[in-house]
């Protein structure tokens with residue numbers, strides 16, 4: 001007889017009231033006293049909580065160094081960072097028709113809404129089901145020579161997109177590449193960090209992200225002109241180092257608070273150590289899960305020399321779990337004390353907010369066939385990045401809970 005599942009009243013594999021998962025954001029008293037409190041205090045006592053933004057500039061320099069780019073500009077959110085990056089790459093004023101951007105149909109809504117907000121139309125395309133990032137072949141098929149101006153790959157769930165192919169396609173067709181790096185701080189494609197691979201990169205530091213200040217974002221680039229346009233977008237049209245009352249471009253106020261930048265400077269110091277730990281745990285977990293028929297652990301493509309595991313995505317094959325549905329599986333797993341989610345429930349193009357706009361403004365949104373997105377939406381089960389910061393025992397609990405459910409569903 002298999003053990004009784006916690007969802008049916010049995011004892012859970014993990015009692016999270018006694019044995020909680022690593023909390024996120026990671027905080028500890030010593031770090032507060034030695035690093036965070038002095039940094040916030042310095043901002044407070046300096047009375048420079050905004051302009052001219054010395055901490056934001058300092059964070060920008062450190063983040064650029066971390067990503068391997070010439071420049072990084074700190075912003076209040078990832079969504080703004082994508083809008084700014086598009087503006088910079090395509091030299092937009094935001095009023096005329098900005099052309100079309102190719103976007104994967106499996107991503108967070110901000111990837112698409114930021115493009116629409118800049119008066120771009122979008123073409124949604126399929127993903128590579130191996131790594132959940134945009135499929136370069138689908139990009140090439142979608143290109144409309146009269147409209148397409150850019151590609152917006154997303155390094156989804158921590159796995160870098162196939163940037164070599166994407167840059168090749170972009171060069172061939174004269175397109176710009178804007179990387180959405182919101183879920184992949186520190187991930188590397190063939191040894192180079194995301195955010196340094198396309199023409200411009202956009203990051204989020206929202207509260208769930210691997211580097212966070214509650215809310216926040218950044219734009220990275222090597223291109224001086226893109227940098228200056230992003231700066232103008234962020235700082236009411238001003239030129240970097242220019243006069244306070246001169247506005248050579250039209251821009252908005254997306255300047256971050258200095259408190260946000262001060263916190264990011266502290267947290268950036270531990271990002272690499274945390275990424276390494278997530279990777280070690282994820283690799284260990286992947287090896288153990290390979291033994292369970294019907295669970296496909298995430299695959300790292302050869303170009304992904306470093307994963308960032310913003311999420312740990314598995315695929316669930318119900319035929320190996322007694323035909324029980326993915327929702328029954330996630331409910332059972334949660335009851336065993338293992339937090340999880342089924343992730344994006346449908347292709348992004350089907351979200352009500354977007355399909356409404358697509359109907360109201362014909363031509364604004366094109367949707368190419370996305371069979372892989374459809375399938376991945378039905379099979380995915382994600383674990384959260386903070387769980388990957390735990391111990392080997394934590395990983396063992398995940399494996400034990402999944403094995404327990406596997407036996408019970410197949411009994």
Ligand SMILES: Cc1ncc(COP(=O)(O)O)c(C=O)c1O
Pocket residue numbers: 077078079080107108110111154180182183203204205206215216217
């Ligand atoms: C892929 C992706 N792009 C963009 C964003 C938007 O970032 P923010 O929430 O900081 O605006 C997020 C996360 O929230 C995201 O996951």
